[in-house]
Amino acid sequence: MKAAFLTSYGKPGSLQYGALPEPDLRKDHLLVRVKAVSVNPVDWKIRQGVLRLLLGSRFPMIIGSDFAGVVKEVAPGIHEFKPGDKVYGVIPAFSNKSGALAEIAHVRQKDARAMPEWLSFEEAASLPIAALTATNGLRRCGVKTGSKLLVNGATGGVGHFAVQAAKAKGAHVTATCSAGNAELARELGADEVYGYSGENTIPAGTQFDAILDAWGMMERKKIPQLLVPGGSYASPLLIPWTKIQALIARIRYGRKFTSSNMRKRPEDYDELEALIRQKNLKPVIEHTFPLEKAAEAFDKAEFGKPRGKVIILV
Ligand SMILES: NC(=O)c1ccc[n+]([C@@H]2O[C@H](COP(=O)([O-])OP(=O)(O)OC[C@H]3O[C@@H](n4cnc5c(N)ncnc54)[C@H](OP(=O)(O)O)[C@@H]3O)[C@@H](O)[C@H]2O)c1
Incomplete structure (x- = not known):
């Protein structure tokens, strides 16, 4: 073959x-x-x-x-x-x-x-890998109707599924991506779009209930500033020190720091297929x-x- x-x-x-x-x-x-x-x-x-x-x-x-x-x-x-x-x-x-x-x-x-x-x-x-990681990330962050969510890296594999799935949940979605992808981020449903570098970055003082860092490598010290107290951050990168950072984030900043690894239980596929069938995700x-x-x-x-x-x- x-x-x-x-x-x-x-x-x-x-x-x-x-x-x-x-x-x-x-x-x-x-x-x-x-x-x-x-x-x-x-x-x-x-x-x-x-x-x-x-x-x-x-x-x-x-x-x-x-x-x-x-x-x-x-x-x-x-x-x-x-x-x-x-x-x-x-x-x-x-x-x-x-x-x-x-x-x-x-x-x-x-x-x-x-x-x-x-x-x-x-x-x-x-x-499978990208979309089931996106839906698990939203689950781990507790994203629901009215949540203010930031998707960092919003037009890549994980990010473009996360924006669509979060909109289907009724979240208010802010996306970051490179300038050339801003239009796509809006088409995916993002309510606001910023760059992750350069001039058009997220205005100082803006805070979110949750961050799904689809890129996975957001500068750690920025995370507590961007999250409301009690807010959640999820990254799909398996990093050995995640658990230690999670403990520090909880004790020191009162924020949840979690992993959004792919989860592929039958019910996860059911949820994903329902999103597509209902034309909420493409x-x-x-x-x-x-x-x-x-x-x-x-x-x-x-x-x-x-x-x-x-x-x-x-
Ligand atoms: N553990 C798991 O289960 C699991 C599952 C899936 C993915 N992952 C990991 O998650 C990461 C992302 O996967 P993916 O499939 O989405 O990758 P991808 O398709 O390559 O997308 C990467 C995204 O990151 C963005 N990006 C690049 N530089 C950035 C920066 N400085 N700040 C913010 N965003 C930036 C890119 O945006 P531009 O193109 O606009 O620059 C792009 O949207 C990878 O490291 C992957 O290994 C882990």
Whole structure:
């Protein structure tokens, strides 16, 4: 089968395209004919070698996490899916030796979700990691009707889903993004839009009930100033010192500091699909690449300041 795979960690050129053997079907798994894959920062961070201690260094290594496709074969004992079903989901980097960037992917049954008929493969593949992180971030921040919310990095993968999902909850949304993306942030529903640097930044003294830092690296000392007492800050970056900072933030500033890691329980997918079905959320997809140009897609995602999601078609 054709696949995009790493031959080493490091430079963008280490993601190659070529033929590799099809994966064998193991217990509790499905083989899926992949149709679309979206690129997330975790994918290009894996290519960089950031997770090499966890993933090891056995190459060639097929990477890729978010996928959508059609079931080819199911392991004995699986009744939830059958060949021909459309599915989507996330192949967690640590659970499988074989990722989504291939004609056939090996997927644990529990990582697959039946794909609603009204989603395209591109749309379905764009969703899991970024959208489920956005909805979990809003949940962790307690965003509800009338909440004053700041989404930092509002037009990237996580951010553009967060703005839309927060508007659907009835929040008042302030977005920060680069100047060229201000119009998109408004189209997504943001009530106010500021830059994260330069002149048009958030006016001094402005405070929010919650901050979803979709970019994840907001300057820590700014956070208590931007939050009302008792307000919440969530970041999708897994940082070892988050728990210590959370304790300091609570004791010293009276603010909640939390992680908005992706959560993918069935009820989380239900919530996400309801948002889309009710036309409250739509993925922004401006760049699609064929599998043989996966390395270009990774370059676009890492260096090209993409808006919304970058998709690879298989
Ligand atoms: N733990 C998890 O479960 C999880 C899940 C998803 C994502 N993440 C992490 O969350 C981060 C964001 O993911 P993503 O998919 O949204 O990435 P992305 O699509 O690359 O978007 C990044 C966003 O950050 C913005 N940005 C860049 N510099 C900024 C700055 N100085 N201040 C504020 N915003 C800035 C970009 O805006 P412009 O393009 O306008 O500059 C863009 O909107 C990544 O580090 C990713 O690894 C973690």
